[in-house]
Amino acid sequence: MLAGLIPLFWPALPPLSDLPGHMGRWHIEMTIGQSAVLAHYYAFAWAPIGNLGMDLLVPAFATVLPFEQAAKFGVMLIPLLTMAGLLCSAHEAHGPVPPTALFAMPLAYAWPFQFGFVNFALAQGLALCVFALWLRLGRQRRFALRATIFVPIACGLWLAHSFGWMMFCLMAAGAELARFRSEKRTWHATFIAAAVQGVPLALPLLVMVLASAGQGVRADDWFNWGAKSLWFVSILRDRWAAFDIACLVPIVLILYVAARSPKLGFSALLGWPALLFLFAFILLPRLALGGAYVDMRMAPAMIMLGLLAIAPPKGGGRFAQVLAVVAVVFFSVRMTATTVSFALRSVEQQRELAAIPTIPRGASVLSLVSRPCGGAWSDLRRDQLPGMAIVRRDVFTNDQWSLEGQQLLHIRHAAAIPYLADPSQLVYPSVCPDIGSNFVTAIREFPRAGFTHVWTIGFPPAALGRDLQLIWTNGSSALYRVRR
Incomplete structure (x- = not known):
């Protein structure tokens, strides 16, 4: 059992796809009573x-x-x-x-x-x-x-x-x-x-x-x-x-x-x-x-x-021994592979999370996360990464779930409509626009009064408009300030 925990020892943030979004919700439910900013953006009732x-x-x-x-x-x-x-x-x-x-x-x-x-x-x-x-x-x-x-x-x-x-x-x-x-x-x-x-x-x-x-x-x-x-x-x-x-x-x-x-x-x-x-x-x-x-x-x-x-196995003997050895090898191989995978994913996630210190506390962030059609086998685990900005900077971002009967969190930031909740942060190629947002449309039409920043994950920095000032990039993602 302890060997089975090894994959999770190294990553500071376990690289699970939805976990950052959940962490954002847990942070809100714990601190909303002490944070006027979060109380402005969200409501929570047990x-x-x-x-x-x-x-x-x-x-x-x-x-x-x-x-x-x-x-x-x-x-x-x-x-x-x-x-x-x-x-x-x-x-x-x-x-x-x-x-x-x-x-x-x-x-x-x-x-x-x-x-x-x-x-x-x-x-x-x-x-x-x-x-x-x-x-x-x-x-x-x-x-x-x-x-x-x-x-x-x-x-x-x-x-x-x-x-x-x-x-x-x-x-x-x-x-x-x-x-x-x-x-x-x-x-x-x-x-x-x-x-x-x-x-x-x-x-x-x-x-x-x-x-x-x-x-x-x-x-x-x-x-x-x-x-x-x-x-x-x-x-x-x-x-x-x-x-x-x-x-x-x-x-x-x-x-x-x-x-x-x-x-x-x-x-x-x-x-x-x-x-x-x-x-x-x-x-x-x-x-x-x-x-x-x-x-x-x-x-x-x-x-x-x-x-x-x-x-x-009945009777023990060589058959039982071979079966036990194969089982141990299988367990060891899978745990080793998962450990390596999680370490690599942790590095990938931390590269994106480097944007968070440049976000002011209490900001309102439009998150746009690039997604492939149908989802790649090796998911990049970044769909809900903006939730970590809630945890670390008490911001609003449009990645939280708002499903009646599934979550107790309610979103009050009406100025952000229609970019209010999951899956509006997900951006798919135009050939498969079944859910989420269209990048060009979102940049052109998002309500400027509802957001102070735009965080594009998986979209290289570009000149997106006179009112969007680039303030951070890692080459493949970018953070912009919305000029009023």
């Missing part, structure tokens, strides 16, 4: 929603650590909890932890985590940990105790992230189906008994139903097989496409060997949850309840559980 994991955790850590260190510490907890949950769940299902569990450990750095879905990733790690507790109490047949303590646990998971709670419900349901089927119950009796065991987990569902009353269910982009294929291929997506895809080969091979070899097999306690995750991956849309990439988040989880479900 409320119980299913997306508060790191929003609660990082401010707690910031009481004893500087804010940016507190955020990094919170991020480092995510893979630590994920790996702990994987090992503990494997122990509860098998007794001895099988060597194949090491194939699952690098998936703590899977694409949803690299994307910066930190609240979701935290909830997923917590869900894996409490799933091990669910299995343990079930093995000990302490069902009354389990039902009692999992009412607050389920609510806590939902507060961390509603999708993490849903994943835990699927894991618990799969484990109960496996347990009751092993007792030779009929399918009808099995489903009824499993549903009864799941009742203590259902309180967040009632909250969600009441909160969405009269609004309907918002979902879109169902059964997009092209996107789902991409999500699967991108499970280990990081920096080098050929390498990341090649690393899927041993994972697929070990699952195939486990299904075919008499020396291996699958634990039903983990196999059933993996199958339910597979069905969820197939059935879920890309967009739901205000969130994006909903189905994508299931892909690494179903593979992790599938790998955990592989039983320890």
Whole structure:
């Protein structure tokens, strides 16, 4: 587990795509009461929603650590909890932890985590940990105790992230189906008994139903097989496409060997949850309840559980030794590659963040970030970098999310309309202008009364107009002052 944290040791800012934007929001929620400037630009009011994991955790850590260190510490907890949950769940299902569990450990750095879905990733790690507790109490047949303590646990998971709670419900349901089927119950009796065991987990569902009353269910982009294929291929997506895809080969091979070899097999306690995750991956849309990439988040989880479900090799011997060596090599290679990738990304990000000291405190910054069509495999992780200007200079910038029911932050800076919130900071080539802004149009038409500065990331310095004065550049990005 400690070796699995090595990629995060070096970067001062963990190079996760959405993390700077989240850090901007956390800074606002912590300091808005003491900052008249932030209170002019933003409003924040606490409320119980299913997306508060790191929003609660990082401010707690910031009481004893500087804010940016507190955020990094919170991020480092995510893979630590994920790996702990994987090992503990494997122990509860098998007794001895099988060597194949090491194939699952690098998936703590899977694409949803690299994307910066930190609240979701935290909830997923917590869900894996409490799933091990669910299995343990079930093995000990302490069902009354389990039902009692999992009412607050389920609510806590939902507060961390509603999708993490849903994943835990699927894991618990799969484990109960496996347990009751092993007792030779009929399918009808099995489903009824499993549903009864799941009742203590259902309180967040009632909250969600009441909160969405009269609004309907918002979902879109169902059964997009092209996107789902991409999500699967991108499970280990990081920096080098050929390498990341090649690393899927041993994972697929070990699952195939486990299904075919008499020396291996699958634990039903983990196999059933993996199958339910597979069905969820197939059935879920890309967009739901205000969130994006909903189905994508299931892909690494179903593979992790599938790998955990592989039983320890029967009889030991040379086969078991070879399998263990291959697993250790795979884990070591992935962690080494992730460490190198994160170090390189940290250098790339710091080069862009050098603009922030030249921004006056309390400024209003129009951020325009260059993006390729469709997104490159090696994402430059700069879409939300302007959020660090909020953290360090108490500015307004147009990169914050404003999704009803997903964030508690509200943007009050009406003078910035239409460049108010994400994704207005994203600029795609003109051949794919489906979202975001057009660079030429934005420079020509942005409301001068709403912004004091323009920060162009990925656009070399240029003469953009008489009222835009260049004050900083690194050759590929630039910062301009708006002359009134």
